[in-house]
Amino acid sequence: EVELLESGGGLVQPGGSLRLSCAASGFTFSRFDMSWVRQAPGKGLQWVSTISNSGETTYYADSVKGRFTISRDSSKNTLFLQMSSLRADDTAVYYCGKGWGPVDHWGQGTLVTVSS
Amino acid sequence: EIVMTQSPATLSVSPGERATLSCRASQSVSSSLAWYQAKPGQAPRLLIYGASNRATGIPARFSGSGSGTEFTLTISSLQSDDSAVYFCQQYSYWPLTFGGGTKVEI
Numbered sequence: 414e415v416e417l418l419e420s421g422g423g424l425v426q427p428g429g430s431l432r433l434s435c436a437a438s439g440f441t442f443s444r445f446d447m448s449w450v451r452q453a454p455g456k457g458l459q460w461v462s463t464i465s466n467s468g469e470t471t472y473y474a475d476s477v478k479g480r481f482t483i484s485r486d487s488s489k490n491t492l493f494l495q496m497s498s499l500r501a502d503d504t505a506v507y508y509c510g511k512g513w514g515p516v517d518h519w520g521q522g523t524l525v526t527v528s529s
Numbered sequence: 530e531i532v533m534t535q536s537p538a539t540l541s542v543s544p545g546e547r548a549t550l551s552c553r554a555s556q557s558v559s560s561s562l563a564w565y566q567a568k569p570g571q572a573p574r575l576l577i578y579g580a581s582n583r584a585t586g587i588p589a590r591f592s593g594s595g596s597g598t599e600f601t602l603t604i605s606s607l608q609s610d611d612s613a614v615y616f617c618q619q620y621s622y623w624p625l626t627f628g629g630g631t632k633v634e635i
Binding site: 417452457458459463474475508517518519520522 | 565578618624627
């Protein structure tokens with residue numbers, strides 16, 4: 414059974430940094446592209462970033478480009494999202510997802526709150 | 530960026546009735562369209578991919594149709610467990626984009 418478990422969320426001040434992790438199990442992690450998708454309070458889903466199975470290719474939403482970095486460690490079956498220069502509008506639940514077209518499995522999400 | 534527009538925003542239906550949800554793309558996405566079900570505190574669930582293909586384990590009462598710019602998710606014989614927000618997503622072009630969602634109330 415595919416399982417994705419996010420961690421690393423929390424309260425951070427504007428301008429601060431945070432690193433999210435997603436531990437994957439139940440599938441061959443190194444074979445699949447992985448994504449981050451977020452949902453701000455009371456809002457819809459917003460794609461954030463995708464990384465290829467090899468880690469060589471990455472994609473970012475314009476709203477996070479230059480501030481967020483997606484990466485993966487296939488030896489540990491773990492996906493990461495390094496977030497810096499955080500803003501209030503980055504406040505959201507961040508979901509880790511397997512794939513991108515479509516995202517066929519999702520984690521439960523981790524809440525990131527950017528506030529002073 | 531392709532804009533995905535869902536309608537209606539909210540749909541109130543009775544158990545056993547049929548629900549029809551719409552999703553429109555600002556330009557053609559061919560059949561690169563997925564539907565997801567999202568409930569508070571739970572992981573979103575993939576329902577439909579390729580516009581009309583049910584994901585693994587999804588009941589037959591969920592069906593998808595359409596191509597190009599107009600898509601429909603139909604939930605026949607609604608059950609109380611189907612109360613959720615439903616999102617469409619295009620994956621034909623980067624950036625990937627989602628619709629604003631349709632809340633189904635039962």
